[in-house]
Amino acid sequence: MTQKQKALRGIVTPEMRVVAGYEGVEVEYVRDGVALGTIAIPRNIRRSFPSVRGIGKGLRTKINANIGSSPYHMSAEDEMKKLRAAVAYGADAVMDLSLGSKLIDIRRQIIAESPVMVGTVPIYQTAFELSSSRRDITDMTIDDFLRTVQSQAEEGVDFMTIHSGVTLQALQALGSQRRILDIVSRGGSFLAAWMKKNGRQSPLYEHYDDILDILAAYDVTISLGDGMRPGAVLDATDPAQITELVTLSGLTRRAWDKGVQVLVEGPGHVPIDMIRENIRLQKALCKGAPFYVLGPLVTDCAAGYDHIAGAIGGALAAYYGADFLCYVTPAEHLRLPTVEHVIEGVVASRIAAHAADLAKGMKYAEEQDAAMARARKRLDWESQTDLSLDPRKARTLRESSGIGKDDVCTMCGKFCAIKRMHDVF
Ligand code: SF4
Structure with a gap:
């Protein structure tokens, strides 16, 4: 049984006790939140790590640090340094976004050493493996993708970003408007290219139940990716973004029905005046599911200081109800971050989370x-x-x-x- 299935039967798990102790709330509050879906506790049944954390309503705002190699720089040693720095400075989660020939090795090392929850984006591995065998992501079969999800779940990944909301409908909405930046999500761009080439609905949408079955078997939390997120503030809250969000609403319910815990990912670039409505819309459509936002960045013109643009947006987003902030580093949009950039990004996000929690009256x-x-x-x-x-x-x-x-x-x-x-x- 998953944490959610246990919570629905009134069972209190050791993870719920850890979360309640850390947050200073009653364990029944945590259990009820997990049962309702307003709280998620990402922890793969194959992993045990000390800093188990809950994400969601009434809990401290959590922050995530993205680490991982790129094809230009593949050093497991450097990524482990980033992991240690992110944790030392207060990250509640890390996501391994590695690309390149060492990606499996790096992920295994991160999972083995991380004292916090670990997330991944499985389609990155699928895309890399296809390209290594001289195939393209547009040749992907659902079996290619499910194999990756299965292997990462077996290794102990606690939460996975899966872009099942990038559908033909979302692409159609994108085509009906004039975005400045079409798609800036890697996963979103892979699936858009796949649908364009194959002229069919996304396999990640069509075979969503198969994906959920694997996640449920290991109690992996699904983080519903925002592949159509705006990459420019002037594109925020447009038809493509909202079409995807409406799809994510239905996908949230279907995951809960299978006992899978859910996070819903949110937009990356949002002007200050649209942050509140974005949070409220997500919370209303996805029935209070925890909201995981990248930044959001409140201006596109802060290159070199995007951690500050992200912290401004993150503070407002968390104040209005976002639960989980994905950090932004000063290197965002420019290069793979160094250890020092990781530290600056984590601290900026922690300031945002703390400021929001203070304004929300958290003790x-x-x-x-x-x-x-x-x-x-x-x-x-x-x-x-x-x-x-x-x-x-x-x-x-x-x-x-x-x-x-x-x-x-x-x-x-x-x-x-x-x-x-x-x-x-
Ligand atoms: S008031 Fe005192 S502590 Fe504050 S800035 Fe001036 S010298 Fe420093």
Whole structure:
């Protein structure tokens, strides 16, 4: 039985207890959320890892870091460094998006070492293997794809992005409008090319039940991919995106009916004024299923600083109800991220998640902010560093000012307002 099937029978699992303990909520709240589908606890039955986390309503906003090799840079060692850095800086999940000849090896190492849930996008492996045997993704059969899903489920992948919502209808909607950027999702582009060449409905839609049967057998959470997501803010909330979202609504229900836990992926580029309606629409159509958003990026013009554009969108999205933020690094749109980019992306997303949780009145965030404010009042630099979301950077900046053990900082020196108020009050 999957976690969802157990929850529907009133069974409390060890994973639900871990989630309840971490969140500081009653275990029945978690069980009811899993039963309803408003909470997902991605954990493959083949894996056991310490930081099991729930994603969804009433829980802390979680963040994911994408790592993985590209055909230009295939180093298992580098990807393992990224995994360790992402976890050290607070990622709740990692997705291995590896492409290239070492992809299976890298994924196995990540699964073996990761203390957090691991996600993948199986169609990447299928596409790579087809191209290695001089076939194209447009030659893919459903058996090619199901073999990949089966092998990754057996290896222990906890959640998989599957783009079953990229259908002929969504393609038709795309054709009926003038998008600036047609499709920016790798998986979406593969399936669009497949349907164009074969003149048929997507096999990932037609054989959705077969996919679900494999996922259910290992309690792998499906992350319904947003292959038609806008890649430009001016394309946001357009017919192609909404057509796919309506399909995802039906696919969510069908997954739940088979006991499969669901995350629904959301748009990548959304202007600030459209974020709230995007979240509300997804939540309404998908009956409260946890919403997993990439960023979202609120401008297309922040190259080199896209982690900031993503954090602005992520904070708003999480405040309005998104549950899971996929980080964006400063390297987004430009290159494969380095370890340092991964750290910057994770910290930016954590700031977004924390800011949203604070505004939603989550106790852990209020306590941390209150402790920081008190440390500032005491001019207690050690505690301020420890309470920072990136203590390493806070410490480096403080120490680099050369002020030694002085109680003020180099900003105002002897004119320190906080110190003056110690004397006044
Ligand atoms: S010196 Fe100025 S900036 Fe630094 S702690 Fe005091 S008031 Fe704040």
